[in-house]
Amino acid sequence: MTQLMTEDGIRCDGRRVDELRNVSIxxxxxxxxxxxxxxxxxxxxxxxxxxxxxxxxxxxxxxxxTGILRCRYHMSPFSVTERKNPAPSRREIEISKVIKEALLPxxxxxxxxxxxxxxxxxVLQADGGSRCAALDAAAVxxxxxxxxxxxxxxxxxxxxxxxRIVLDVNNEEDQEGQADxxxxxxxxxxxxxxxxxxxxxxxxxxxxxxxxAIGGCKRVYEIQRKALMEKYFQNGEQ
Amino acid sequence: MMDVKRRYVxxxxxxxxxxxxAEQNVYQDGDRIVATSVGISEIYENAVRVIPLTGTxxxxxxxxxxxxxxxxxxxxxxxxxxxxFIGFLPAQDVFGRDYSPTKDELRQRLDxxxxxxxxxxxxxxxxxxxxxxxxxxxxxxxxxELVEISPSKVPRLIGKRGSMIQTIETATKAMITIGQNxxxxxxxxxxxxxxxxxxxxxxxxxLAHTPNLTERVKSMLGVPQGEYNDTIND
Numbered sequence: 316m317t318q319l320m321t322e323d324g325i326r327c328d329g330r331r332v333d334e335l336r337n338v339s340i341x342x343x344x345x346x347x348x349x350x351x352x353x354x355x356x357x358x359x360x361x362x363x364x365x366x367x368x369x370x371x372x373x374x375x376x377x378x379x380x381t382g383i384l385r386c387r388y389h390m391s392p393f394s395v396t397e398r399k400n401p402a403p404s405r406r407e408i409e410i411s412k413v414i415k416e417a418l419l420p421x422x423x424x425x426x427x428x429x430x431x432x433x434x435x436x437x438v439l440q441a442d443g444g445s446r447c448a449a450l451d452a453a454a455v456x457x458x459x460x461x462x463x464x465x466x467x468x469x470x471x472x473x474x475x476x477x478x479r480i481v482l483d484v485n486n487e488e489d490q491e492g493q494a495d496x497x498x499x500x501x502x503x504x505x506x507x508x509x510x511x512x513x514x515x516x517x518x519x520x521x522x523x524x525x526x527x528a529i530g531g532c533k534r535v536y537e538i539q540r541k542a543l544m545e546k547y548f549q550n551g552e553q
Numbered sequence: 554m555m556d557v558k559r560r561y562v563x564x565x566x567x568x569x570x571x572x573x574x575a576e577q578n579v580y581q582d583g584d585r586i587v588a589t590s591v592g593i594s595e596i597y598e599n600a601v602r603v604i605p606l607t608g609t610x611x612x613x614x615x616x617x618x619x620x621x622x623x624x625x626x627x628x629x630x631x632x633x634x635x636x637x638f639i640g641f642l643p644a645q646d647v648f649g650r651d652y653s654p655t656k657d658e659l660r661q662r663l664d665x666x667x668x669x670x671x672x673x674x675x676x677x678x679x680x681x682x683x684x685x686x687x688x689x690x691x692x693x694x695x696x697x698e699l700v701e702i703s704p705s706k707v708p709r710l711i712g713k714r715g716s717m718i719q720t721i722e723t724a725t726k727a728m729i730t731i732g733q734n735x736x737x738x739x740x741x742x743x744x745x746x747x748x749x750x751x752x753x754x755x756x757x758x759x760l761a762h763t764p765n766l767t768e769r770v771k772s773m774l775g776v777p778q779g780e781y782n783d784t785i786n787d
Contacts, residue, residue, distance in 0.1 A: 349609070368609060368637035379679070382637075421564075423580070423589060426611065428678050430637040458564050461608025461705065463589040465580065466565030503565035503587065543563045547591050547606050548762060 319488055320477040327488065328357075332481045333527065335471070335534055340452065340542035342459050348435075350460030352542070354452040357485060358442035363452035365460045368430035376431070382424030383431050386415035388449055390438040410446045417450055417470070417499040417509035423463040432462060443486035444472045447497050450509070455539050459546070467539055468508055470499035471531030473524045475516060480523045482531045494520075498528035502536040558596040561762075562588040568601050576602035592705075593762060606762055610636040610704035610734040612682040616673045619694070619732030620684065622665050627654040630663055632671070632684060635704065635734040642671060642684040668694040668738065670730055694730070697740035700751055702758040704735035709761040710754060717757065717767055724774040725750040749774060 319327050326332065336357030345351035348364035355361075371377040388410040392398050403411075414436065424432065434457065436449040447470035454468040474484035475494035484495050494514025500507045507529075516524055562568060566588045568579060575581045578590040579601055588594060592605040612618070612634065620632030620640050632640035645652045647662050663669060670691050676682040686692045702710065710731060711718050722729055727741035727750035737754055741747040753770050760766055 350607070370637070370639065426678075427637050458591055459607060461590055461605060463578065464564035465582075465587065465589065467563070501565065503567065504582070540563055543591055544561065548561045 317487060317491070319491060320479065324479070326476070326481065326485075328485055330483075332479055333530070335483045335531055336485065338451075338535060338538050340455055340538055342455055342542050342546035348456075350456045350458070350462075352452045352455040352459060354448050354455075356444065356448035356451070357483075358440060359438070359445050359448045360440040361445065361448050361452050362437045362439060363449065363456040364435045364437075365432065365453070365456045365462075366435075367432035367460070368424070368427040368462065369433075371429065371431040377429045379428055380425070382427035382429075384415055384419055384422060384424065384434065385431055386411045386418070386434045386436070386453070388414055388436045388438070388446070390441060390445075394438045394441045410449070413509055413511065414446065414450055414453060418453060418457065418468055420506065420508050421454070421464050421466050421468050421501055422457065423465060426463065432457075432460075441486075443489040444484055444497065446470070447472050447499065450499050451535055451539060455542060458543055466501035466504045467536060468499050469502050469532040469536040469539060470497065470509065471528055471535050472497040473528035473531060475514060475520060475524065480520060480527055482527050494524070496524050496528055498525065498532060500529060500532045502533055558594075560594045561592075562594045562603060563591050564589055566594075568594045568603070569596055572599070574600040576600050578603035578605050604708075605705045607703060608705045610634070612636055612638060612640070612673045612676040613733070614673055614675055616733040617691075617731070618671055618673060618684070618734045619699075619730065619736035619738060620669050620671055620734075622663050622667045622669065624665065625659045630659060632669065634682065634684075635701070635732075635736055636682070638676075638681045640671070640673075640682045640684045642669070642686065646685055646687060663693060668699065670694055670732070670738075690730075694738055697728075697730070697738040698747060698751060700737045700739060700754050702735050702737060702754060703761075704733070706758050706761040707731060707733055707735055709766065710737070710757045712767060717770065720767060720771060720776065721750055721753045721774065724771070724776045725753070729754070 339355045341353045344353045350365040352363050434453050450470040472484050476488045476492040496512045499509035569586050586601045588603045590605040592603040594603045618634045620634040623633045624631040630642040634640040671684040674683045674685040725746035730738045739750050
């Protein structure tokens, strides 16, 4: 078993407990999609493409009152060390569902009845916390599409490693740590849209963990915001 | 237009608080007014709106659009109008009242792939947009070059009282038909003018958010500065 944390609180990849991995986002990387984004979240490399609002096929899925959202989270066969079967796994189906439900509160789809918005997320390289990174990319891609949104969605995980609460759990910490809590929120509105917890925390630890994750989301939000500003205004603040 | 406050915003940005009227691309959350789109916010006369820089075309009655025939049914054509919704053009609109599906062949008038300038006759949430070609200058487009720009940038291409489009048309001697849906047909007898006009339209698309765009387009087209100034400064 690898040592996850040194005595002076330095983690296995050299970060402090409250430090985020390097995050960079690029907006509008795909020409054929209506909106797109590419995120590098530590060693995670994830591409998100959005199509729509567009006609719903199969037709019976269409809702006369509002637009619908579909999400597909997929890991490439080469995204992990051992080849992954490209067929959607149980885990991918779950993540597709939680991403969809985390994005839905931010979208205003009532102006697009009988249409669908498709979000495709492709994980090119995975390194723990990919659902949060995927959500971050998907939210920026949706904003790039121009679908009305109440707010962006920012996501970041926190967890418990070597008995301490840490921000942004990486792959090793996820595998061998004690708890992992992905959180997504709408930072300006101040509402949480996704919260999962894998592991056991005491009530106090739970509170600090949630607080740490929210702090991480806010930092990710600044990066998302910067990426959008760069694409649309070449960073020229008025 | 005296006291307009402008700012670059992204979804979720709080533009203002207080008793203001929420207009396009914003929503009201208590007394806060929040942007729902990437764009430029404007506060004027107690109203707040965001001019979007991205987004799809949502049809509006009376809009001129350019559509491409994608299919036919016995009684109508179906059009791609660069929108989430499919445009319908009833056969009676082209053949007249005595249209009969057994007698007339829709595809002889408009076949799949044809471009048509049409007007949105009617649109609401419950039904797809209904098109009409019963007006001057509407109908099948026989020649020209199709340029696609973002529908949110069409107002910029037209400019104040049509100043931008006039500038381009005069400088290149091109005929430009602008569909509100972001599809634009440019025709010009002089091939060089055509290329210039296409370039100018694409320039407006990429630089839509920058100030002094008319001046920049003019210098790109080689129009002497100061000419036609009467159309942009009012």
